[in-house]
Amino acid sequence: MSFSRQELADTIRSIPDYPKPGIIFRDITTLLGNPRAFRRAVDELVNPYVGMNVRKIAGMEARGFILGGAVAHQLSAGFVPIRKKGKLPHETVSIAYSLEYGVDEMEIHRDAVLPGEKVILVDDLIATGGTAVGAVQLLRQIGAEVVSACFVIDLPDLGGRAKLEALGVEVRTLVEFSGH
Template sequence: MSSNTKLAASIRAIADYPKPGIVFRDITTLLGDAAAFREAVDQLVAPYQGLGVDKIAGIEARGFILGGALAHQLSAGFVPIRKKGKLPHATVRIAYSLEYGVDEMEMHVDAVKPGEKVILTDDLIATGGTAEGAVKLLRQQGAEIVSACFVIDLPDLGGRAKLEALGVEVRTLVEFSGH
């Protein structure tokens, strides 16, 4: 069994969550399996070793878990990207599209400096609205987006294509069809 097949097997599928017809891909089982978690982090950081990455930006909340591990492995700083109103210092904000509406995310105004090399991470890429908003927010502050990396890609939802249309390299470890 390949390591990515093992990773896929470590991810729990929950039918009809958060609504009927959706299969939720839950990485908490992967995170709870020490070998799978280590393998996922090792695979995510491998292409970026020695590239001088300055920061890892993680999208709330599972992106914080992965982002912290990636930042540690790459000796980079960590930037939390959160929903509006959750950060204590001065922030910059952007609206982004959700499946059924719009929300806002923000980061501290001093979280990245112009020209810093940043990798964006989260647990999965689905429709891509949140990740697209995060890329735009980071770029507004002058960050150079090296890549966006995710454990899971749901290719049928088109998120990867949205990021690639922005000129962002996208790396994922496993794919699941459907929603």
């Protein structure tokens, strides 16, 4: 028996006023700890791309590593970590980006993707889109063809999905939560 989208949403813990007052943090560790929910989420992220010859899955630190690794395994694709500046040991390319609570920098290994390789970006949540837009720009900078960006959670009131779509990136999400 599989989970409905609502049952999937019900496995996600909501933590009010974290990391600051007025924000509701959507915590997927409860989803990850539920074997049926985790399996359903990965299957839902994978299914549209079976047979599309996707070569790499890029995951953003840190929850994108968990989800992206599982998606990469299911698609028989490689996994590419996108990390905070200073965390990767080889030659990197970096980009500054805006996030919900400030500005940060992330990087990718310069040789992580071959020019023209099909890549899917995976993370747990799309909010304002700053991190995801930065990741797409970083992937394109090293020659990736970004096929899609996939997230478990969409916070549509914050507009991140629209920013990615404006870049010509297909966006897939599994559940939505209104508000912040």
